[in-house]
Amino acid sequence: MEQFKEWFSNPEQILDIALKYGGQLLLAILTLVIGLWVISKIVKGMKKMFEAKGFDASLQSFLISLTGIVLKIMLVISVVTMLGVEMTSFVAILAAAGLAIGMALSGTLQNFAGGVMILIFRPFKVGDYITSEGHSGTVKEIQIFHTILNTPDKKTIILPNGPVSNGSTVNYSTEPVRRVDFTFGIGYNDDIDKAKEVIMSVIEKDERILKDPEPFIGVINLGESSVDLVTRVWANAADYWGIFFDMQETVKKEFDRQGVSIPFPQRDVHLFQAK
Numbered sequence: 001m002e003q004f005k006e007w008f009s010n011p012e013q014i015l016d017i018a019l020k021y022g023g024q025l026l027l028a029i030l031t032l033v034i035g036l037w038v039i040s041k042i043v044k045g046m047k048k049m050f051e052a053k054g055f056d057a058s059l060q061s062f063l064i065s066l067t068g069i070v071l072k073i074m075l076v077i078s079v080v081t082m083l084g085v086e087m088t089s090f091v092a093i094l095a096a097a098g099l100a101i102g103m104a105l106s107g108t109l110q111n112f113a114g115g116v117m118i119l120i121f122r123p124f125k126v127g128d129y130i131t132s133e134g135h136s137g138t139v140k141e142i143q144i145f146h147t148i149l150n151t152p153d154k155k156t157i158i159l160p161n162g163p164v165s166n167g168s169t170v171n172y173s174t175e176p177v178r179r180v181d182f183t184f185g186i187g188y189n190d191d192i193d194k195a196k197e198v199i200m201s202v203i204e205k206d207e208r209i210l211k212d213p214e215p216f217i218g219v220i221n222l223g224e225s226s227v228d229l230v231t232r233v234w235a236n237a238a239d240y241w242g243i244f245f246d247m248q249e250t251v252k253k254e255f256d257r258q259g260v261s262i263p264f265p266q267r268d269v270h271l272f273q274a275k
Contacts, residue, residue: 028082035075043068061126061141062119069144111145114161118142123165128173132164177210178237180244184251185226187261192219192227195260199231202250208239225265 043064050060119142124130129138130149135157137149147164149157172178186195196217203215213234220230235243255262 024083028079031082032075032079035078036072039068039071039075042071061143062115065144108145110162111160114163114165115142115144115147117165118147118161123169124171124173128171130172131170133159133167135159173237176237177234178240180233180235180240180247182231182244182247182251183220184229184231184255185223185262186229186255187263188227190227190260192229194258195229195255198254198258198260199229199251202247202254203231203233206243206247206250208235208243210234210236224267226263 046064046067047060050064118124124139126139126142130136132147135149135151137151137155137157139147140150140156141148142161145161147159147161149159151157184195184199186192199217200215203209209215210233215234216230216232218230219227221228231247233243233247252262
């Protein structure tokens with residue numbers, strides 16, 4: 001405290017200090033600003049280069065994120081060194097801080113390792129439609145810590161890579177062909193063979209449904225109020241949802257036209273009068 005009073009009591013000392021450290025501080029700030037600008041240009045350049053050469057989209061986002069973080073860490077170290085902090089002391093402080101931060105952010109490190117595992121084993125890639133950790137969507141980016149999904153209703157879901165890599169993931173885009181399953185209930189008084197013929201006629205009219213493997217129709221359950229017919233057809237993955245919705249509507253209309261009933265739950269109630 002006395003030293004500060006002595007400094008500020010002497011204007012010449014204040015000027016000497018400003019001349020001695022002001023230049024370093026100004027240069028450090030200038031280096032930081034220019035460095036961040038250069039890093040942003042490098043990252044954008046990498047993105048353009050990857051896209052021009054058709055680089056794997058899954059690996060693009062990961063490498064771009066990793067490069068940006070590494071360059072920013074190097075920039076901070078350079079700026080601190082310019083301010084007069086000795087590198088050996090700074091490295092020792094950084095190592096101690098890194099240990100403490102690493103223990104506190106163990107989950108983040110796990111997410112980083114999970115991102116590496118995803119890129120190595122490739123359970124999914126950018127553009128795939130997946131279900132993971134209870135969420136479904138199209139993979140938009142695989143970053144170093146998170147995987148970003150876009151849902152069909154335009155929501156963005158951010159999943160940590162650690163749980164994603166260690167948990168179960170359903171990838172709907174791996175196979176080019178998918179099976180579409182339906183269950184249609186008919187009344188107990190309806191003709192099963194007729195109902196099958198109606199369903200098969202709808203299938204044959206839909207050109208999106210593949211002939212091989214052959215469609216399958218069979219009784220899967222004798223329910224409380226209905227006889228349930230399971231219908232299984234195969235289609236290209238891109239046609240899945242179109243067939244899923246169109247088939248149910250068309251079968252319902254055809255059942256109505258052909259006089260096949262789709263019953264609703266019902267019960268017979270018997271009343272007994274005590275004597």
